[in-house]
Amino acid sequence: MSFDYDLFVIGGGSGGVRAARVAAAEGAKVALAEEDRYGGTCVIRGCVPKKLMVFASEYSGMVEDAQSYGWDIQPGAFNWDAFKGKLHAELDRLEGIYRNILKNNGVESFDQRAKLADAHTVELADGTKKTAKHILIATGGRPVWPDLPGAELGISSNEIFHLEKLPESILIVGGGYIASEFAGIMNGLGVKTTQYYRGAQILRGFDDEARGLVSEEMCQRGVDVKLGTNVLEMRKEGDKIWVKATNGDEQLFDKVMFATGRSPNSDNLGLEALGIELGRKGEILVDDYSQTKVPSVYAIGDVTDRVNLTPVAIREGMAFVETVFKGNPTKPDHELIPTAIFTQPEMGTIGLSEEDAREQEPIEVYATSFKPMQQAFAGRSERVLMKLIVSQATRKVLGCHIVAPGAGEMIQLAGIAVKMGATKEDFDRTVAVHPTMSEELVTMKAPVRTG
Numbered sequence: 001m002s003f004d005y006d007l008f009v010i011g012g013g014s015g016g017v018r019a020a021r022v023a024a025a026e027g028a029k030v031a032l033a034e035e036d037r038y039g040g041t042c043v044i045r046g047c048v049p050k051k052l053m054v055f056a057s058e059y060s061g062m063v064e065d066a067q068s069y070g071w072d073i074q075p076g077a078f079n080w081d082a083f084k085g086k087l088h089a090e091l092d093r094l095e096g097i098y099r100n101i102l103k104n105n106g107v108e109s110f111d112q113r114a115k116l117a118d119a120h121t122v123e124l125a126d127g128t129k130k131t132a133k134h135i136l137i138a139t140g141g142r143p144v145w146p147d148l149p150g151a152e153l154g155i156s157s158n159e160i161f162h163l164e165k166l167p168e169s170i171l172i173v174g175g176g177y178i179a180s181e182f183a184g185i186m187n188g189l190g191v192k193t194t195q196y197y198r199g200a201q202i203l204r205g206f207d208d209e210a211r212g213l214v215s216e217e218m219c220q221r222g223v224d225v226k227l228g229t230n231v232l233e234m235r236k237e238g239d240k241i242w243v244k245a246t247n248g249d250e251q252l253f254d255k256v257m258f259a260t261g262r263s264p265n266s267d268n269l270g271l272e273a274l275g276i277e278l279g280r281k282g283e284i285l286v287d288d289y290s291q292t293k294v295p296s297v298y299a300i301g302d303v304t305d306r307v308n309l310t311p312v313a314i315r316e317g318m319a320f321v322e323t324v325f326k327g328n329p330t331k332p333d334h335e336l337i338p339t340a341i342f343t344q345p346e347m348g349t350i351g352l353s354e355e356d357a358r359e360q361e362p363i364e365v366y367a368t369s370f371k372p373m374q375q376a377f378a379g380r381s382e383r384v385l386m387k388l389i390v391s392q393a394t395r396k397v398l399g400c401h402i403v404a405p406g407a408g409e410m411i412q413l414a415g416i417a418v419k420m421g422a423t424k425e426d427f428d429r430t431v432a433v434h435p436t437m438s439e440e441l442v443t444m445k446a447p448v449r450t451g
């Protein structure tokens with residue numbers, strides 16, 4: 001049987017574009033459909049604009065620090081319009097790069113929505129049908145709104161990059177990556193920032209000591225982190241939004257942003273009719289090779305809700321191409337993934353938290369928390385954390401947790417050692433780079449806790 005294409009990819013985000021490009025480079029005839037902008041969540045409304053906003057927000061503190069170092073400079077006002085214009089020009093540039101990657105590799109792209117008509121047929125929004133030997137779904141995810149009166153007055157992380165003007169006050173709801181990162185960004189940009197989290201501590205699932213320090217430092221820097229608190233109801237009051245909280249607080253905010261989780265984009269793709277199974281959250285269920293119950297259909301990235309990170313989606317896309325187009329069955333590796341949360345201060349982490357490791361086996365905990373030289377000299381009281389979780393039996397480092405400026409950069413490198421199975425003694429054998437913050441990772445002598 002002959003098909004129009006060897007591969008049809010639905011979704012032009014990080015995972016889909018990578019799979020399309022690499023398959024095409026292998027000589028496959030490839031098409032890709034994207035209903036929105038190329039580059040997906042990461043490039044258009046996620047990691048990239050978020051990180052640029054983190055950079056923008058960090059300059060406020062830098063001016064004061066520079067004064068402490070003898071510079072005669074005065075802080076000025078942040079100009080949202082100037083920044084926003086540059087930000088969106090940069091995103092346009094990056095989208096162009098993504099489109100060119102496809103074009104230059106001979107991938108045919110369709111700027112419209114696509115869904116599955118049968119196991120080998122994709123139907124485009126204009127009614128055109130295309131057949132393909134393999135179909136890859138890489139449609140990502142979207143923010144979910146909580147179900148409460150007035151929730152429609154809030155925005156999500158999708159809209160935060162398009163604000164007409166910077167609000168004077170904002171309420172951020174949620175305690176995950178997105179909520180905690182944007183609390184830091186808004187606070188740094190001079191917005192009076194409140195964060196509601198329904199649980200006992202933000203960043204659930206990460207090492208307790210690390211997330212405790214992030215939360216404490218966020219409060220120190222001015223974010224009003226309200227734990228054990230959620231929104232009960234909201235309504236419009238003049239130009240503002242009136243919010244009633246579960247603890248009885250009533251407050252007015254200029255903006256309310258929900259960062260209360262994300263949901264897989266698996267609706268109206270024709271999946272159920274084909275017998276493709278979905279999980280409880282609507283995620284596409286796949287095997288270790290990203291294959292669905294329909295052998296010609298694969299899925300990667302956030303729509304499968306495995307580990308929702310851009311570099312993981314890219315790895316899943318590469319493993320798919322390796323398996324299907326290179327005859328080399330390859331499972332994406334979801335073990336020991338380093339990750340950074342761009343809170344202020346940043347957290348970098350790989351492996352098990354102290355709590356999870358202790359459940360698994362007897363451990364030693366090495367940790368040090370101190371005031372780093374650069375900030376201490378500037379008169380700041382902020383602390384950083386360097387922490388290793390070590391297996392008593394194998395001496396392997398099971399987890400590494402860093403809370404510090406630049407923790408994302410540090411964990412990428414420490415992550416190589418941990419991924420290689422380095423022991424505490426391997427860390428100890430490594431000479432310290434002095435004076436740095438991360439040298440503490442190789443100079444911690446005695447465990448602070450065992451058991």
Ligand code: NDP
Pocket residue numbers: 146147173174175176177178179181197198199203204230259260261262307308309339340341342
């Ligand atoms: P998360 O799932 O990480 O966090 C959702 C948060 O919202 C949790 O704190 C959750 O609370 C809370 N929540 C859920 N439902 C409600 C509700 N009805 N009312 C109040 N609070 C609620 O989602 P995010 O949206 O923050 O991020 C999505 C994913 O995107 C992350 O898991 C991550 O994989 C990825 N990401 C990665 C980044 C990075 O690498 N730096 C940056 C941003 C996103 P509870 O804990 O109680 O469930």
